[in-house]
Amino acid sequence: MKNAFLGLCMAAVSFAAPAADRDAFERATLAVEKGDYKAITSILVAQDGRVVYEHYFDDDDDGGADARRDTRSVTKTVAGMLTGLAIADGRLPDASARVFDVLPRARRRHMLNPDPRKDAIAVGDLLTMSSIVECNDENEYSRGNEERMYLIEDWVQFYADLPVQGFPAWMPRPADSPHGRSFRYCTAGVTTLGEVVQSAVREPLPAYAQRRLFDPLGIDTPQWQYSPLGLAQAGGGLALRTRDLWKLGQLYLDGGRVDGRQLVPEDWVRRSLSPQATAREDADYGYLWWLMKIPSGDSTIVAPTMAGTGGNAVFLLPQKRAVVVITTTNYDERQPHLLTVRLLTRELLPAL
Structure with missing residues (x-):
């Protein structure tokens, strides 16, 4: 196929x-x-x-x-394109790269709810909305719901601090799910992916996107949204x-x-x-x-x-x-x- x-x-x-x-x-x-x-x-x-x-x-x-139209989560697909380019440039090994090995060390050092399963979260988990943390934008009660993320300054630390997802009997575990992944739509994870790419390429995400993706396509003056701490939001809001x-x-x-x-x-x-x-x-x-x-x-x-x-x-x-x-x-x-x-x-x- x-x-x-x-x-x-x-x-x-x-x-x-x-x-x-x-x-x-x-x-x-x-x-x-x-x-x-x-x-x-x-x-x-x-x-x-x-x-x-x-x-x-x-x-x-x-x-x-x-x-320039804010098409919201269309931005997420652009984040996936930039991840592929970072791998092609040798800045990330592949989609199996561990997220907290790439992010600044302070992310892990200051993490709430530490767990070896969180340490093992890979880039591919963020690309497929299937990481182990409890994050679900479609569930208003989820600790990782994006509306809760917007209430604090540090959006990536918000993701890093989330607890591990529980799987009660009525919810299939990842191993029992199609493709071995439990899908839960999670904007905070893609927001974190933006900092992963930025950390890997050692260049602000908008600058890297412009140089490696937008300029070759003839796309000028995109309008990014930013977190309160100045991180370009890979999870949404890019206006094109x-x-x-x-x-x-x-x-x-x-x-x-x-x-x-x-x-x-x-x-x-x-x-x-x-x-x-x-x-x-x-x-x-x-x-x-x-x-x-x-x-x-x-x-x-x-x-x-x-x-x-x-x-x-x-x-x-x-x-x-x-x-x-x-x-x-x-x-x-x-x-x-x-x-x-x-x-x-x-x-x-x-x-x-």
Whole structure:
């Protein structure tokens, strides 16, 4: 499956695209303008590396093509890209590197709830939302819920201090879970991954991201969010233009290549887009990529997705050799991700 999937991705640069259905895209425009999908701010569809549809629905004074859009947890996927680059640069050995061996020593020395199992947490555990600490953003009672993290200054120490997760009889243990991992969505873990990468490359995370990822893609002036102590937040809040988001998706659709050169190692792309944990019934999880199972006609396709709160998404559609970017401000809507998937499947996929 892994080789076949990457083969589909690589095919994105080697086939001629059929003509996109302009009338169908016009119907999508009208549906969004009517409010059928609430507060959609932009849509971009690219096929075979070319934009075939692009529309901005927000006010020109605050939006449009030049607006940097906070797509929330889409940032997490960027953190996974930077991790792969740090490994390629020889700054991290691989995904098995132990997190607390890379972080400043004070993190372990001042740690609450010390435990050898915490010492063994690896980069791969953070990439797959499956570390042993009790951290679950989808559980308001979780000690590691991200809303609790934002109440203190030191977000990485917040993660380091968390206790080990308990596994009562009704919760499968990691060894009994698919891929041997117990998935629990944990922003604090990816926030910590940002400091791991920064410590490994010995360079501020935004500077490393600009030099190794954004500049080669022609992405300028990204807007990072920072912790109270000045750490760039790898777990969310990075604001990019809609076309910037397309470039990041296109990079992985093309197997890590841009302008004829390998920017991100092909093997890292392959592993990132392969199931590493089971998140829920309709999605597996790679290295900070959602592997969404999306209905398409009479079948289901797997669409690797960068996803953020409000239904913000960058979908890779290897079978269509396409990338779809949808940005929104549906933060207060019930099940906003379902709105985005419905827009994709009802309005945009048929146009391809």
